[in-house]
Amino acid sequence: MIGLGHRGLELIESMMACPECEVAAVSDLYEGRREKAVQQVVGRGAKAPKSYADWKALVHDPEIEIVVIVCDWEMHIPMAIEAMKAHKIVASEVAGAYSIQDCWDLVNTYEETKTPIMLLENCCFDEFELLTTSMVRHGLFGDILYAHGCYGHDLRGEITGGDINRHYRLRNYEHRNAENYPTHELGPIAKILNINRGNRFLRLSSNGTKPGVGLEAYTKDPRCIDKTLLNQHFDQSDIVTTTLVTEELQVVTIRLDTSLPRFYSREFTIRGTKGLAQGDANMILSGWGYHRYL
Numbered sequence: 001m002i003g004l005g006h007r008g009l010e011l012i013e014s015m016m017a018c019p020e021c022e023v024a025a026v027s028d029l030y031e032g033r034r035e036k037a038v039q040q041v042v043g044r045g046a047k048a049p050k051s052y053a054d055w056k057a058l059v060h061d062p063e064i065e066i067v068v069i070v071c072d073w074e075m076h077i078p079m080a081i082e083a084m085k086a087h088k089i090v091a092s093e094v095a096g097a098y099s100i101q102d103c104w105d106l107v108n109t110y111e112e113t114k115t116p117i118m119l120l121e122n123c124c125f126d127e128f129e130l131l132t133t134s135m136v137r138h139g140l141f142g143d144i145l146y147a148h149g150c151y152g153h154d155l156r157g158e159i160t161g162g163d164i165n166r167h168y169r170l171r172n173y174e175h176r177n178a179e180n181y182p183t184h185e186l187g188p189i190a191k192i193l194n195i196n197r198g199n200r201f202l203r204l205s206s207n208g209t210k211p212g213v214g215l216e217a218y219t220k221d222p223r224c225i226d227k228t229l230l231n232q233h234f235d236q237s238d239i240v241t242t243t244l245v246t247e248e249l250q251v252v253t254i255r256l257d258t259s260l261p262r263f264y265s266r267e268f269t270i271r272g273t274k275g276l277a278q279g280d281a282n283m284i285l286s287g288w289g290y291h292r293y294l
């Protein structure tokens with residue numbers, strides 16, 4: 001396991017729930033975080049994992065079979081490629097590639113090494129998304145024509161606290177403007193539309209709102225803990241909407257929405273000739289009736 005911040009410690013819990021899995025080694029830049037992870041594993045009655053300050057030493061440790069990447073976004077692809085070249089199976093947290101070249105590098109490394117890699121998109125396995133996927137596969141929504149999703153999460157505190165909490169999101173929002181977190185909603189939608197299993201995305205267009213406005217306003221808010229950010233410019237748009245079209249002419253819309261006031265939602269929506277699934281409302285409309293889920 002490389003990266004022992006917020007998510008890394010959560011994933012250690014998930015892994016230790018699997019009897020066939022041993023957390024054999026951990027790596028982080030910070031000694032305190034490594035120590036906390038070791039104690040977490042030991043506290044659950046397992047053998048103490050090896051602790052590495054240098055992630056490459058973990059990757060090349062001959063006892064390691066699978067490398068789980070849970071660190072800052074920028075390092076996911078270089079770490080994945082190094083691990084695949086060492087013939088270690090890779091499980092990588094979201095978000096994903098930074099460039100088209102990153103995508104090609106992953107494809108070429110897989111072709112060269114035949115080492116499996118999996119993106120850990122947990123939202124594919126959330127209850128509502130799984131239920132909907134199963135209903136689609138049983139034909140209960142008929143022909144699927146449209147899907148929608150969103151990463152709607154007010155992260156203003158997490159982003160602007162980045163320098164203080166040593167969190168990577170801040171520099172991404174300062175220096176990049178992108179749909180930087182598409183897979184929570186696109187993962188389940190891609191499974192439902194059989195993307196790369198007979199269907200594929202053909203084209204997309206993306207638009208962002210005027211960069212930086214929401215975060216720049218938040219730096220003046222008393223809740224912003226880093227007062228040095230006052231007058232800081234942010235390149236990231238608060239809202240980025242993307243429309244994708246598939247080979248089967250389904251239309252998918254997704255939205256990144258992380259730096260204006262809002263409630264958490266993934267707005268998961270599937271529209272077909274026989275029904276509708278709408279995660280926000282917890283509603284499924286199928287056949288002659290509608291059902292509230294939960």
Ligand SMILES: NC(=O)c1ccc[n+]([C@@H]2O[C@H](COP(=O)([O-])OP(=O)(O)OC[C@H]3O[C@@H](n4cnc5c(N)ncnc54)[C@H](O)[C@@H]3O)[C@@H](O)[C@H]2O)c1
Binds near residue numbers: 075
């Ligand atoms: N699937 C989910 O629901 C979910 C939720 C939260 C985060 N995440 C993902 O998990 C990843 C981590 O997010 P987080 O919130 O835990 O961030 P975090 O900042 O809390 O943790 C990241 C850790 O990686 C470490 N790290 C960075 N570079 C390293 C290197 N070169 N070698 C070793 N360790 C290194 C950092 O020191 C830090 O402790 C991100 O990819 C994020 O998108 C996924």
